[in-house]
Amino acid sequence: MQDDRALLHMEHVSKSFGEVRALKDINMVVYNQEIVGLVGGNGAGKSTLIKIIAGLLSPDSGAIFFDGERINIDNPRKAFELGIYTLHQRMEEMLAPHHSVSANIFLGNEKTKPLFKVLPWPRVLDKRKMDAYAMELLRSLSINIDSVKRPVVSYSGGQRQAVALAGVLYRKPKLLLLDEPTAALGIKEKFHLLNLIKRIGKDEKISIILVSHNLEEVFEVVDRIVVLRNGEIVGECRPCSASKEEVVSMIVGAKGSEPYAKNTQ
Amino acid sequence: MQYTFSRVVGLQQRQLLTIILENVVWIILCIFAIINAFVTPKFLTLLNIRNILINASILGIVVIAESLCLLSGHLDLSVESTLAFGAVIGALLLRNNLPVPIAIVSVLLSGVAVGFLNGLLVRKVGLNAFVATLITYIGVRGVALGIVEGKTIWNLPVSYCFLGAGTLFQIPVQILVLILFYIFFHWLLTSTKFGRHVYLIGDNPVAAWARGVNLDRVIISVFVISGFLSAFAGWMQSGRVNSATPNFATGMVFDAMASAIIGGVSLQGGVGSLPMALGGVLLLTSINNVLNLHAVSPYWIQTIRALMILLAVLLDSFKRRLVRYAG
Numbered sequence: 074m075q076d077d078r079a080l081l082h083m084e085h086v087s088k089s090f091g092e093v094r095a096l097k098d099i100n101m102v103v104y105n106q107e108i109v110g111l112v113g114g115n116g117a118g119k120s121t122l123i124k125i126i127a128g129l130l131s132p133d134s135g136a137i138f139f140d141g142e143r144i145n146i147d148n149p150r151k152a153f154e155l156g157i158y159t160l161h162q163r164m165e166e167m168l169a170p171h172h173s174v175s176a177n178i179f180l181g182n183e184k185t186k187p188l189f190k191v192l193p194w195p196r197v198l199d200k201r202k203m204d205a206y207a208m209e210l211l212r213s214l215s216i217n218i219d220s221v222k223r224p225v226v227s228y229s230g231g232q233r234q235a236v237a238l239a240g241v242l243y244r245k246p247k248l249l250l251l252d253e254p255t256a257a258l259g260i261k262e263k264f265h266l267l268n269l270i271k272r273i274g275k276d277e278k279i280s281i282i283l284v285s286h287n288l289e290e291v292f293e294v295v296d297r298i299v300v301l302r303n304g305e306i307v308g309e310c311r312p313c314s315a316s317k318e319e320v321v322s323m324i325v326g327a328k329g330s331e332p333y334a335k336n337t338q
Numbered sequence: 339m340q341y342t343f344s345r346v347v348g349l350q351q352r353q354l355l356t357i358i359l360e361n362v363v364w365i366i367l368c369i370f371a372i373i374n375a376f377v378t379p380k381f382l383t384l385l386n387i388r389n390i391l392i393n394a395s396i397l398g399i400v401v402i403a404e405s406l407c408l409l410s411g412h413l414d415l416s417v418e419s420t421l422a423f424g425a426v427i428g429a430l431l432l433r434n435n436l437p438v439p440i441a442i443v444s445v446l447l448s449g450v451a452v453g454f455l456n457g458l459l460v461r462k463v464g465l466n467a468f469v470a471t472l473i474t475y476i477g478v479r480g481v482a483l484g485i486v487e488g489k490t491i492w493n494l495p496v497s498y499c500f501l502g503a504g505t506l507f508q509i510p511v512q513i514l515v516l517i518l519f520y521i522f523f524h525w526l527l528t529s530t531k532f533g534r535h536v537y538l539i540g541d542n543p544v545a546a547w548a549r550g551v552n553l554d555r556v557i558i559s560v561f562v563i564s565g566f567l568s569a570f571a572g573w574m575q576s577g578r579v580n581s582a583t584p585n586f587a588t589g590m591v592f593d594a595m596a597s598a599i600i601g602g603v604s605l606q607g608g609v610g611s612l613p614m615a616l617g618g619v620l621l622l623t624s625i626n627n628v629l630n631l632h633a634v635s636p637y638w639i640q641t642i643r644a645l646m647i648l649l650a651v652l653l654d655s656f657k658r659r660l661v662r663y664a665g
Contacts, residue, residue: 129548150550159548167548169541171609180538181549183531197529240549 079138080105080280081126081248086135088121095121097304099135103248108274108281110291110312113301114324119284122301123250126282127159128152140247153181156247160237160254167237168225175200175207175221178240210239214269231262235269242273249273249281255290267294288317302326359657363601363617370624378631386627388510394623395512396421396571396578397593398616401601402523403567404594405615409527410560411540411607412460412467415591416474417568420452422586423482424569428498429491429582438498445573446566452478453565457558475591482584490583494576502577512574519567524612536560540607596643597622600650602657622646 081103088096096118103109113119124130126137128146137144139155146152152159161167168177184203185196207221216235218228225233234254241249251270255263271294274281285291291298292312299309300323308323358365375382400417407414428445432438452474459470504511527533535556539546547553576582601618603610622643629639 149548150552153550161548166542167545169538169545169608171541172538176534176538177545180545181535181551183534185531195530198531198534 078105082138084136086132088132095304103280106278108295110295110298111284117301118304123252158241158246159250161252170226171224173222174236175204177225178207179203231258246279249279251283363614367621374628378628390623390627391513392510394619395516396575398516398619399567399571400594401597401615401619403564405598405603406560407564408598408603409540410536414564415471418587418590419475419479420449420565420568421572422584423478424449424572425576425582425586426482426486426584433491438495445569449565449569450562453562457561461554461557490581492581494580499577499580502574520616537608596647
């Protein structure tokens with residue numbers, strides 16, 4: 074399913090917030106078309122790591138390589154140019170609630186057409202094309218939205234999350250960061266979204282980092298699990314060769330976690 | 339309560355109700371006009387309507403400026419000071435025998451400069467928009483007072499006054515300009531990428547930023563346009579009264595905000611539209627007009643205005659609740 078070339082490679086990445094060392098010397102690789110699960114307890118540094126990759130935070134030290142090139146992601150726009158997109162845990166924060174589904178999908182990347190056909194400028198929004206494209210995109214992801222013109226507030230949490238995901242997929246990402254995407258969802262919606270994630274990982278040929286508290290869903294979806302504790306990577310394993318108990322013991326730092334980490338290298 | 343509400347009223351009816359609430363200003367304005375056609379003598383005459391529109395034109399242009407800022411989620415208190423500053427700059431240059439075109443360009447550039455300063459204070463210095471524009475609100479009028487030492491400058495050239503006092507095909511130029519500006523800026527807000535970004539930033543700045551919208555560029559542009567429009571209104575005002583004083587438009591920022599809010603522009607940003615804000619301007623101006631025609635004591639006008647704003651805000655919160663069901 075995955076190929077062996079590394080898409081993202083982090084070397085000795087550290088980040089502190091004042092006295093708090095959120096990340097200590099992180100070395101991590103994500104391969105092409107691989108789904109990596111990032112797990113750990115509260116304050117383990119999962120979200121910080123994701124934010125650094127997404128360009129929302131800058132690391133204090135260390136190097137990040139993407140597609141073989143050393144990069145410096147210091148704002149979200151730069152991450153987008155590279156093809157790194159994020160879906161945050163609180164999707165409310167990442168959508169404009171009073172605007173239509175279509176406007177949210179195309180947020181920051183609106184399609185335009187020339188106002189007068191013969192002149193290159195001024196350009197106006199091509200609303201019809203965006204609406205049609207949004208509808209088609211949602212349908213291809215089997216997301217149930219009856220009208221792309223209705224404001225996002227009028228839809229449920231699961232539908233909103235799906236809209237946020239569609240908005241990201243529209244941009245053809247190389248690396249998709251999902252920060253607890255199912256945290257606010259009901260059971261049925263969660264199931265639907267997980268299936269969606271699994272499917273797009275295969276169909277769209279993209280790498281995904283899935284951050285989650287929920288081991289059930291991580292085991293369900295990912296190819297490889299990376300465990301963070303107190304800002305350090307304490308182990309990694311494959312869901313097929315490790316049990317949930319082993320991963321839990323790595324997360325909480327119980328004795329005997331180190332051998333498991335070594336076994337799975 | 340919301341639950342029962344959504345069950346009692348069907349979806350179709352709720353959608354209809356939403357449409358009515360979206361356009362509530364114009365409906366109130368129509369009802370207001372029909373009632374006053376009977377009770378107020380001379381209200382529905384061509385001359386009086388012309389009067390209302392002339393009175394609405396300067397406030398109307400300032401309201402475009404204010405609404406742009408409000409839609410992007412920012413307050414601009416400095417609009418009225420920029421208006422006075424622009425007017426004074428233009429008059430001062432003309433008094434010193436500079437040609438009219440140079441004076442006009444300087445007026446507009448002074449507005450752009452104030453707007454740019456606001457934008458820098460908000461985006462680059464990181465001040466809250468209220469604080470930043472409070473500084474320019476006080477400071478810019480202060481500069482206007484300082485450069486002419488509080489005096490009024492009279493007797494401006496006729497060509498300079500054309501915008502504020504001239505007519506074109508018997509229609510006052512200011513009314514034409516008002517209409518053109520509303521059409522243009524409504525188009526800018528609804529049909530261009532820039533306009534859509536203004537709305538989206540107002541609705542959720544974090545989302546816009548995380549999706550790669552250049553907040554600095556959009557917000558500074560909004561303040562620059564706001565300053566430009568305010569100074570333009572200053573040019574119009576000094577043309578109308580053939581003079582310029584640093585005390586122009588004192589307190590107009592509150593009328594501007596009141597109009598925008600009555601028209602349904604949200605103070606939280608991202609919600610509202612210019613045609614509705616224009617409805618707010620016309621309603622506010624017509625109420626003043628009717629009170630004048632009935633010779634109501636001007637001391638009661640403020641109270642009536644306050645009640646209107648209260649009503650508008652209540653309607654707005656009702657509308658917000660409804661949108662969740664109908665959309």
